[in-house]
Amino acid sequence: MNTATLFGLCASALIGMGVYGLLTNPQPLRKIIALNIIGSGIFLLFGAIAYRGAGAGMGSDPVPQALLITGIVVAFSATALAIALLLRLYEVTGSVSLASDEANPPDHKPGAPE
Amino acid sequence: MAQHIDSTGVGNPITAVLLAFRAMDTLLEAMVLLLALLGVWSLAADQHWGGRPGLAYTLQPNSILTYTARVLPPLGIMAGLYIFWVGADAPGGKFQGATLLASMWLLVLIAGLSKAPPLKRRWLRVWLVLGPLVFIGVGWLGTLLAGAFLAYPPGMAKPLIVAIELALLPSLTLILGLLMLGIPRRSVSP
Numbered sequence: 001m002n003t004a005t006l007f008g009l010c011a012s013a014l015i016g017m018g019v020y021g022l023l024t025n026p027q028p029l030r031k032i033i034a035l036n037i038i039g040s041g042i043f044l045l046f047g048a049i050a051y052r053g054a055g056a057g058m059g060s061d062p063v064p065q066a067l068l069i070t071g072i073v074v075a076f077s078a079t080a081l082a083i084a085l086l087l088r089l090y091e092v093t094g095s096v097s098l099a100s101d102e103a104n105p106p107d108h109k110p111g112a113p114e
Numbered sequence: 115m116a117q118h119i120d121s122t123g124v125g126n127p128i129t130a131v132l133l134a135f136r137a138m139d140t141l142l143e144a145m146v147l148l149l150a151l152l153g154v155w156s157l158a159a160d161q162h163w164g165g166r167p168g169l170a171y172t173l174q175p176n177s178i179l180t181y182t183a184r185v186l187p188p189l190g191i192m193a194g195l196y197i198f199w200v201g202a203d204a205p206g207g208k209f210q211g212a213t214l215l216a217s218m219w220l221l222v223l224i225a226g227l228s229k230a231p232p233l234k235r236r237w238l239r240v241w242l243v244l245g246p247l248v249f250i251g252v253g254w255l256g257t258l259l260a261g262a263f264l265a266y267p268p269g270m271a272k273p274l275i276v277a278i279e280l281a282l283l284p285s286l287t288l289i290l291g292l293l294m295l296g297i298p299r300r301s302v303s304p
Contacts, residue, residue: 062127077150080293
């Protein structure tokens with residue numbers, strides 16, 4: 001197993017963990033974190049692709065690396081917006097759950113410790 | 115890619131990709147950041163519209179946080195500017211430099227040494243859009259002089275890339291810092 005394969009397998013494991021978390025956790029905050037874990041896996045995958053595509057006297061292929069930087073910034077801004085939405089949801093409804101109120105009463109009241 | 119890198123005058127292949135071969139991606143990336151910031155701002159409650167973002171931090175003069183916030187920023191700002199400057203020829207660049215500068219700003223704010231500016235301040239908004247506007251301006255310059263949007267005239271690539279990076283650095287620093295601070299929660303006066 002060479003280095004690129006090892007990185008690729010780690011990336012797949014991260015993406016798998018992220019998808020599992022995204023599907024099984026109902027809490028929005030955990031979904032956001034799971035989405036970021038998927039993102040980390042994809043960034044690692046891009047790193048592995050860049051490493052494997054080295055050629056023409058360069059240490060690694062710069063095109064995937066440049067896309068990687070763009071991706072990290074976009075993931076950051078999306079996460080910041082998602083967290084802001086979640087905080088606003090908590091301020092307005094007093095709940096951080098996406099479940100409807102009839103089925104699941106909110107387990108958090110405003111002012112209660114997190 | 116390796117054959118054309120010399121034409122950009124930039125030594126770091128990643129910077130060359132970001133600002134010469136895939137410059138449109140980088141422009142749209144800056145736009146995404148700006149749009150995300152607008153999205154966060156638009157979540158403000160009515161009475162806090164245009165107010166100061168984030169929580170009010172009180173200064174604790176003897177805490178280690180205050181000490182760090184006084185000692186670290188000069189070093190951090192130097193490191194951020196250095197990372198920004200070497201981006202032309204080595205790993206680094208505007209996003210990495212702006213991240214460090216923004217973290218130093220946030221450190222000072224969290225320690226309570228300074229207050230976040232109200233979002234309705236005009237200078238703040240000018241600085242926020244300056245970087246993307248310079249980027250678009252250079253793009254139109256390419257349309258006039260080189261025949262395509264964001265194409266650099268021969269021999270002008272390096273100075274134009276440096277100009278874009280220099281204009282984007284303060285904008286990105288402010289955008290990243292303000293994204294971390296989040297929704298406006300206080301009105302302008304306190």
